[in-house]
Amino acid sequence: MRHLPILFVLCVINPAVAAAGEEVCEVTLSAPSCVLAALETASAQGDPTAKVELAQALLKGGTPGSAERAVRLLSGVAERGDAWAAILLANLYRQGEVVEQDGTKVVALLEPLAEAGNAGALTELGELYLAGANKAPRDVPLAAEYFERAAAIGDSWGKFQLASLLIDGEGVARDIGRAVGLLEGVSKGGDPWVLITLGDLYAKGLAEPAEKAIAYFEEAAASGNAAAMTRLAQAYASGLGTAAADRAKSRGFWEAAVAKGDSFASINLALLLLADGDEASVDRAVGLLDAGVARGEAWPATVLADLLVRGDKVPQDARRAVDLLTPLAEEGNPAARVALSDIYLKGAGSVVADPDRAFALVEAAFERGEAQAVSRLGFMLVRGQGTKQDISKGLGLLDKAVSASTDPWLAIDVGAMLANGDVVPVDGDKAIAMFKRAADLGSAAGLFRLGISYRDGVGAVEPDPVVARTYLGQAAEMGDNASRVTLAQMLLKSEVRAEVDEGVLLLEAAAGEHDVWGTTSLAALLLEGRVLPKDGARVRTLLEPLAEEENPAALAMLGDLYVKGAEPVEPDPALGRDYYERAAALGELGAKNKLGLMLLAGEVGPADPERGLKLLREVAEAGDGWAKIQLGDALTQGGAVDVDAMAARGYYERALDQGIDAGAVKLGLLYLNGAGVLRPDPTKAAEFFEEAVGDGDDLARIQLALMHFEGRGVAKDLGRSLELLGDAAQDSAWANGILGGYYADGRYGQPDYQKARDYFERAVQLGDASASFRFGGLLASGPLATEHRDEGLALVRGAVAQGVPGAAVEMARLEMMGLGGGGGGGGAAAEERLLAEVGSGNPAALRLLLQLYRSGGGGLSPSIAKARASLDQYGDLLAPEAATFESMALYAAGPPTPDAMQRVGESFGKLGAGDVSQAVQMLFWSNKNAYVYVLQQQLKKAERYGGALDGRLTRGTIAAFNAACRESGTETQVCSAGPLTPDYAVLMSKQISSFDVGPMSP
Incomplete structure (x- = not known):
């Protein structure tokens, strides 16, 4: 409007010319009719400036006739060399809205002016080649040349456009530094978009420091520019460079932009308010979204629809969500189609799932070019949702979507699908x-x-x-x-x-x-005391805030803290159980498992086997493989619950199917010893141990080695035994102890003192303190005693002096054998030592004391009365099966009366499967009649003997025994030697363990 002063003069000189009809023209620049009349008059008088201004006024009129006249006016003035008219006319030919687009005419009009250094012509030619036009194809390098020339003579628009090309690296080499310099110069005029462009360079990290962007945004925002306000809101939401995040400032700028009517800011403010979560914030957010919906905007409609579907911030109303989205989808809005498809894919609230409709919607959005639809369509094709499964096509779309998207979660979701292998290989x-x-x-x-x-x-x-x-x-x-x-x-x-x-x-x-996983992991270290010193007080400090929030993991760990204790926190099992109860009520599986075991054992209150088993079953059925192992153990061991070997076997098998190698070991042990109605099956046990050995399990190696030592269920093979034990000995104290015993006791091979010593010392290094006195006992009483008895006794006495558990019982055993040395009192000393141990609650000491009283030793005469009195007084120290064994041994120690034999037989029938072999051998040495009686009884139950139960070796009894003996497949000389030989007794003890004496087990 640089020609308005001339118009003002015209209206002053001849106001009448502005009259329209009878209306009188008032001389003010705000009167359009006056201006137009003045322009018409001046134009008619040949004023070129008036013609240009009249042409622009006519173009604003928007009618075809006025546009044609405007072009004629401009053409006439331009032909006389008016630069401004030429530029305006060239702009019309470049845009092609009023006249047919024609790039050659643009060039013809502007090139002479450009050669003369006209900045407007230069920038207009730059715009021509930047976008391209009819008869003038796009040529960005050429456009850059024109902008460069305009910038060189100080044109602000030329500088801005050249800077834009330098930023993008289009048509010219990318040069952010020069772009910043150009924009800095242009920004002096205060143009908000120049300032915003500069700020974006710093905010995006293209120029440094990033925080410098804030000053540019603030200057632009000061002019009332809403886009600058939204950028400041985003910068303060997450922080920018050294400028820290400031939630209050961020919200303030969102609010300011909303006040300016910015829809983008309105939606973002709504999202911010929703994150606050309080009722007032949610209500205002919904109001902002509703306002956007009322304006016909799709984005607020999709956000509000998502809220209504999820139902976590506002009451769920999936039907309203559908109503919001359906009109937009029908209008072809791709985002609405995608959002509506998401609802129909799985259904929500009262809206039933309709995968076919979901697929049709997302396919339509895809055809309209909606970016989100590409990934949605890809997933639906891969999964066969609403359409025939097409994995190849679906993955192709997902690849395309990931390549085009800046959303990392899309790439993660696709990667997870490819890694999991549930839907695609x-x-x-x-x-x-x-x-x-x-x-x-x-x-x-x-x-x-x-x-x-x-x-x-x-x-x-x-x-x-x-x-x-x-x-x-x-x-x-x-x-x-x-x-x-x-x-x-x-x-x-x-x-x-x-x-x-x-x-x-x-x-x-x-x-x-305050990360829960990190907090509980740190607390676990402090509770365990391996990596960090135990610190119960800090464990409590870390976990109690989480426990107050009813965090299940924290509650379970506090249960561990109080059940076990950790300095300076003393054990408090009752409080620990309370924490387990709270955690279990929240579904924490570990707490359920531990509480179930406490209920089975009757810890901290009466036993509740029924609830205990229920909890363990819940954990096992939830998929916990180790819970299946523990449940199998509970059902195998019995005690508070009845033995159910079949159920135990099922749980062990399911644990093994889940990849828990211990399942194979447990099955091996179950078949090795038998339990309940499941008879021992050493052959099957060996198969399971072999499976576990293949998985590197040391316990399986050791058990299989012991079986190869004896030829039980497998061929007798000392070489294989030593190989297995050698593999396990790298990490197992037990394996080293067995190898030490192998070389010290001479049962299977030539004794070797040095090897025995090396293995036992290794066992001690691996944490088995008892290995020292066990080695000592073997040196004192075994084949190496001639040269090493004193050393052996010294090892045992040293362990006793150090209070190593079990050492006193071993010393008593040696004293019972008269090997105490040093003028020791033999049996009397053993008795005194064992009584002291029994008084402190040692069940192993009680069992050895009972043996001493039954059989005598070390100069001490047998005393069944003392044995019975000791069992009556201290029998509670023993597990039920052990107490049964000792009662049977007392019956067998007396005269072989029919009543005594019957009691021996009744007790034998109550023994645990693992005690059968030891019991038979004990009876063999203590009472031959009782030994014969239990063999008769077990063979009769197995329907292999039909004679009387009298403990006498009749012809029929011997025949039945020999037939059973030969079933073992052992060399015939053992069976031929007769029932009253030690080897025969050992063989028969193992053989009757394998007989099915109850209901048949599968």
Whole structure:
């Protein structure tokens, strides 16, 4: 409007010319009729400036006739060399709205002016080649040249456009520094969009420092620019560079932009209010969204619809959500179609699932180019939802969606699908590529998934702990607590103390941010006392706030704290059980399991076997493999519950099916010893032990080795036994103790003092303190005693002096044998020592004392009366099966009367499966009649003997015994030697254990 002063003069000189009809023109610039009349007059008089202004006024009129006249006016003035008219006319030909677009005419009009250095012509030519036009194809480098020339003569628009090209690197080499310089110069005029462009460069990290963006945004916002206000709101929402996040400032700028009528700000303010969660904030947020819906905007409608479907902030109303979205979807809005498809895919509230309709909606959105529809359609094709499954096509769409999206969670979701293998075959390489895409987008979750993928391996990608730790470390540096805890778990397993310390620091950092996983993991270390010293007080400090929030894991761990105690917190099992109860009520499986075991054992209150088993079954049925193992143990051991070997076997088998190797070991032990109606089956036991050995289980190695030593269920093979024990001895104290015994006692091979010593010392190093006195006992009483008895006695006495559990009982055993040495009192000394141990609650001491009283030894005469009195007084120390064994032994120690034999037989029938062999051998040495009686009884139950139960070796009894003996497949000389030989007794003790003496078991 640079020609208005001339118009003003015209109206002053001849106001009548502005009259329209009878209306009188008043000389004011706000009177359009006056201006137009003045322009018509001046134009008619040949004023070129008036013609240009009249042409612009006519163009605003918008009618075809006025547009044609405007073009004629401009053309005429331009032909006389008027630059402004030429530029305006060229702009019309470039845009092609009033006249047919024609790039050649634009060039013809402007090129002479450009050569003369006209900035307007230069920028207009730059615009022509930047966008392209009919007869003038797009040529960005040429456009850049024109903007460069305009900028060189100080044109602000030329500078701005050139800076834009330098930022994008289009048509010219990217040069952010020069772009900033150009924009800095232009920004002096205070144009808010120039300021915003500058701010964006700093905010996006293209220029540094990032926080400098805030000053530019603030200057633009001061002019009332709503876009600048929204940028400030976003900057303060998360912080920018050294400028910290400031929730209050962020909200203030959202509010200011909303006051300016900015819809984008309105929706974001609504989202912020929804995050606050209080009723007033939610109500205002819904009001903002409703206002956006009333304006016909799709975004607030989809946000409000999502709220109504989820029902967590507002009452669920899926039907209203559908009503909001359906009109938009019918109008072809792709985002509304996607949102509506999400509702129909699974159904919500009163809206039933309709996968076919969901697929049709998302397919229509896809055809309209909706970005979100690409991934939705891909997932539906892969899963066959609402359409025929097409994995190949679906994965292709998902690849496309991930490549185009800046949402890291889409890449993570696709990667997880490829890694899990539930819907598509596992593809580790592609899964990792997806997680890397998410990580490249700045996602800590993507780095975390990369970390665990390399930690565990995925598909053909092998585990790589070094790479895993690298990715987890990067995510931890971003503040991701899941990565901190996961990396800590890896580092805590290290043998390098510095790495362990680093793991602790990671847990401390997670706990410091009140992360539940990090807090409970740190508390577990303090409760365990292996990596960190036990600190019950800090465990309590860490967990009690979580317990107040009814966190199940924290409640369960506090239960552990009080059941076990940890300095300075004393054990309080009753309080611990209360915590288990609270955690179990919230469904915490570990607490249920521990509470169930307490109820079975009657700890802290009366036993409640029924509820205990119920809790254990709940945990087992929830899929916990170890709970199945524990439940199987409870049903095998009996006590508070009846033995149910069949159910126990089922739980062990299910645990094994879940990949719990201990299931094979437990099944091996169950078949080795038998339980309830399930008879021993050493052959099957060996098969399960072999399976567990294949998985590297040391307990299975040891059990199978012992079976090979004896030829029980497998061929007798000392070499295989030693091989198995050697493998287990790397980490097992028990295996080293057995090997030490092998070389010390000479039962299976030539004694070897040095090897025996080495293995027993290794057992001690691995934590078995009893190995020292057991070695001593073997040296004192075994084949190495001639040269090493004194050393052996010294080892046992040293262990007694150190209070090593079991050492006193071993010393008493040696004294009973008259091997105490040093003028010891033999049996009397053993009696005194054992009585002291029994008084302190030692069941092993009681059993040896009962043996001493039954059989005598070390100069002490037998005394059945003392044995009976001791059993009556201290029998509660013994487990039920052990008490039954000792009662039977007392009956067998007396005269072989029919009544005594019957009592022996009744007691024998109540023994645990594992005690049968020992009981038969004990009876053989203490009472041959009782020995014969129980063999008759067991063979009769197995329908292998039809004679009388009298404990006498008749012809028929011997025939039945020999037939059973030969069933073992053992060399005939053992059976031929007769029933009253030690080897025969050992063989028969094992043989009757394998007979099914109850209901047949599968």
